């Protein structure tokens with residue numbers, strides 16, 4: 001897709017649609033291998049992880065289940081608050097389940113650090129993390145992330161599920177949002 005309507009808002013492309021799809025296939029193959037003969041429950045974090053989840057799940061050639069959580073750590077701005085609230089909880093109990101959290105981005109790490117301990121405390125057999133993007137230089141806490149799509153600089157990015165003020169999620173690529181959009 002062209003997405004010409006956002007051309008003026010995107011400073012540069014961080015990952016093209018083709019690069020994203022190629023990386024998803026690699027991650028899916030790795031997950032299928034690591035979870036061979038094991039249970040697999042993908043837990044997507046709404047709303048950002050919708051695109052990653054949809055593409056990843058379809059690229060994994062085996063039975064799996066999907067569940068969703070919604071947490072809030074950002075307001076409508078571009079900075080992490082560190083305060084995490086559950087807006088929508090899982091539908092089912094995860095006692096003894098092998099959980100793989102599916103996320104769009106690890107920025108400060110505060111959200112995932114909190115979410116991982118939360119799911120572990122419910123008696124999951126294992127809790128691992130897959131994220132499409134990670135900003136290593138923005139880390140405030142060390143989170144053990146097993147699968148990373150791309151490590152990127154600290155700039156604010158949008159697309160492929162990631163939003164600014166709920167917009168740009170529908171882009172099939174990921175790009176740095178131009179500063180004039182939010183300043």
Ligand code: IMP
Pocket residue numbers: 048073074080103104105106107108109110111112155156157158162163164
């Ligand atoms: P945290 O700072 O690692 O806790 O990130 C929490 C959430 O902030 C992520 O799950 C995203 O929803 C959002 N976020 C962080 N960085 C960005 C960004 O560059 N673009 C859009 N959303 C972001």
Ligand code: MG
Pocket residue numbers: 045046047048049103104105
């Ligand atoms: Mg998110």
